[in-house]
Amino acid sequence: MLAELTKYRQVFLVGLQSNLVYRWNFAVRGAFSLFHLAVVFILWSAVFASAPRIGGFGFGQTLTYFVTLLVLQFFVGAFNEDYQISEEIRNGLINQFLLKPINYYVYRFTIFGAARLVSGALVLLPLAAALPLLHPWLTFPGEPWRVALAIPAMAMAALIQFTIAYCFGMLTFWFLDIQGFVILSMAVESVLGGQLFPLDLMPPAIFHAAQYLPFYYQMYFPAAILTGRIGQPLAFQLIGLQACWVVVLLGIAQLLWRRGLRRHTAVGG
Amino acid sequence: MDYFRVWLASARYSLVRTMMFRGDFLIWSLVELFWMGVNLLLIAVIYQHTSSVAGWTEYEMLLLVGTGMLVQRLLMGFFWSSLFEMGRNIRTGAFDFFLSQPGHPLFMASTRKLDPDGLANSFVAAGIVVYSVHKLGLHPGIAEVALYAGMIVAGLAIHYSIMVISMSLTFWLASAQGIEGTYFTVVDFGRLPREAFRGVASVLFVWLLPVVVVSNAPARTILHGFQPAWVAWLLATAVAWLALAVAVFNRGLRRYASASS
Numbered sequence: 061m062l063a064e065l066t067k068y069r070q071v072f073l074v075g076l077q078s079n080l081v082y083r084w085n086f087a088v089r090g091a092f093s094l095f096h097l098a099v100v101f102i103l104w105s106a107v108f109a110s111a112p113r114i115g116g117f118g119f120g121q122t123l124t125y126f127v128t129l130l131v132l133q134f135f136v137g138a139f140n141e142d143y144q145i146s147e148e149i150r151n152g153l154i155n156q157f158l159l160k161p162i163n164y165y166v167y168r169f170t171i172f173g174a175a176r177l178v179s180g181a182l183v184l185l186p187l188a189a190a191l192p193l194l195h196p197w198l199t200f201p202g203e204p205w206r207v208a209l210a211i212p213a214m215a216m217a218a219l220i221q222f223t224i225a226y227c228f229g230m231l232t233f234w235f236l237d238i239q240g241f242v243i244l245s246m247a248v249e250s251v252l253g254g255q256l257f258p259l260d261l262m263p264p265a266i267f268h269a270a271q272y273l274p275f276y277y278q279m280y281f282p283a284a285i286l287t288g289r290i291g292q293p294l295a296f297q298l299i300g301l302q303a304c305w306v307v308v309l310l311g312i313a314q315l316l317w318r319r320g321l322r323r324h325t326a327v328g329g
Numbered sequence: 330m331d332y333f334r335v336w337l338a339s340a341r342y343s344l345v346r347t348m349m350f351r352g353d354f355l356i357w358s359l360v361e362l363f364w365m366g367v368n369l370l371l372i373a374v375i376y377q378h379t380s381s382v383a384g385w386t387e388y389e390m391l392l393l394v395g396t397g398m399l400v401q402r403l404l405m406g407f408f409w410s411s412l413f414e415m416g417r418n419i420r421t422g423a424f425d426f427f428l429s430q431p432g433h434p435l436f437m438a439s440t441r442k443l444d445p446d447g448l449a450n451s452f453v454a455a456g457i458v459v460y461s462v463h464k465l466g467l468h469p470g471i472a473e474v475a476l477y478a479g480m481i482v483a484g485l486a487i488h489y490s491i492m493v494i495s496m497s498l499t500f501w502l503a504s505a506q507g508i509e510g511t512y513f514t515v516v517d518f519g520r521l522p523r524e525a526f527r528g529v530a531s532v533l534f535v536w537l538l539p540v541v542v543v544s545n546a547p548a549r550t551i552l553h554g555f556q557p558a559w560v561a562w563l564l565a566t567a568v569a570w571l572a573l574a575v576a577v578f579n580r581g582l583r584r585y586a587s588a589s590s
Contacts, residue, residue, distance in 0.1 A: 089510075092510065092511070092514050095514045095515075095517070096514065096517065098518075098530065098534070099517045099518055099521065102518075102521055102525050102526060102530055102534075103382075103521055103525065105525075106382050106383040106521070106522070106524075106525035107375055107378075107379055107382050109383070110379045110380070110381050110382065111378055111379040114378040114379070115378065237353070240353070240356035240357055240359075240360055241356070243360045243364075244356070244359060244360050244363055247360070247363040247364050247366070247367050248363070250367060251367055251370060256367060256370070256371050257371055257374050257375070261374050261375075261377070261378065262374060263377070
């Protein structure tokens with residue numbers, strides 16, 4: 061067990077180093093996300109100018125939701141892991157893992173963890189710079205249970221995000237180009253994951269149905285816990301459903317890996 | 330005339346290529362269609378909770394967003410692939426290919442590929458505009474429609490310029506992967522009404538970055554008829570940004586080190 065941990069600890073350290081090489085890319089991306097926040101700020105302040113409360117929430121609470129979402133995106137969101145996995149399959153780089161005592165999923169997830177640590181830390185810099193502007197509107201509920209529950213919810217959100225990206229990467233065993241599928245799924249995730257607008261603003265029937273999909277747990281769920289958009293009984297109930305989705309997605313990922321390997325041809329000496 | 334013949338040949342090549350990869354065409358058309366749907370959904374959800382945003386009603390906003398989409402889809406259809414590849418070619422040195430062609434490198438590099446999926450979706454965007462005009466009960470005359478079309482072309486010139494400037498940064502930056510994202514970041518502001526911008530945001534995003542005028546000016550022409558100030562603003566911005574884009578590109582070209590040893 062300890063040997064296993066040491067193995068992936070090394071992977072994590074290598075991942076950390078290779079992602080620090082791209083620190084400027086992440087920093088620029090983080091700075092650009094402030095522009096997105098500016099669009100959100102301008103749009104929603106115009107919306108709230110004509111309706112002071114929407115879906116039971118004020119402008120401050122809605123802005124807090126989007127700021128939380130931004131931070132979550134850089135700490136637990138999948139960036140281009142699907143492309144990286146796809147490239148490794150297409151170029152035959154996965155062949156080396158077939159001969160080593162390394163679990164490819166755990167290996168990729170460890171690198172994903174290292175990458176998110178770097179990107180998450182780097183988004184805090186532009187956010188800290190924008191904090192004096194944002195501060196008057198930010199409003200977090202002070203209940204301790206929210207933080208306690210948000211931690212496992214965020215960890216599972218990271219697992220869901222990564223595993224979905226991993227599954228898309230696995231499609232490379234069957235398709236030459238997965239880019240179209242990935243961008244198509246990004247559109248679905250941005251709506252059903254609550255990135256475009258807080259999901260609770262949707263008609264109740266659709267909002268209720270969305271709770272049974274994995275996308276709900278990618279971003280919206282942890283953000284809703286932290287920003288007070290969900291109550292305690294429902295949050296405790298739904299975290300169980302989130303855990304179920306983690307198990308289901310891990311199963312799908314494993315299935316795709318096994319089936320995909322049967323189609324894989326490793327060439328070269 | 331020669332340039333037009335070169336463009337026609339490139340367009341023919343792109344269409345033949347699309348016919349060879351019909352599955353790709355279908356998937357990418359769906360991708361763009363989905364993203365357009367996502368934007369429309371945002372409007373639908375917002376207007377479920379309010380009747381006006383910055384003084385714009387739901388169908389006025391739909392007209393505005395549809396206009397922005399139309400310009401963006403036209404850019405995707407006519408220039409996106411070529412300009413995206415231009416950045417990659419500058420990095421790898423494959424840009425030499427365009428320098429050896431008998432025409433201005435910017436023209437040759439930015440018109441090489443057409444994306445029929447983007448063009449197909451520009452009809453969908455135009456459909457959204459027509460639908461909103463119908464729902465608003467407007468009956469624009471031929472002159473207003475012609476002016477709207479002209480303003481869309483001017484808007485396309487502005488979007489093209491933003492993209493050229495973004496991709497030209499590759500001449501200076503060693504690692505410029507994902508630089509095309511700058512375009513999406515900047516044009517994101519174009520789906521908002523002018524009235525929503527106040528104070529510093531107004532100076533920064535309305536006057537300095539020219540994307541708000543691209544969607545707002547044509548939409549206003551349909552809504553309120555010919556407004557000289559908006560038309561002049563749009564045209565002047567298009568000319569200025571196009572000149573700036575060509576200047577930045579030419580300046581960058583001087584730094585291009587080529588791939589040959």
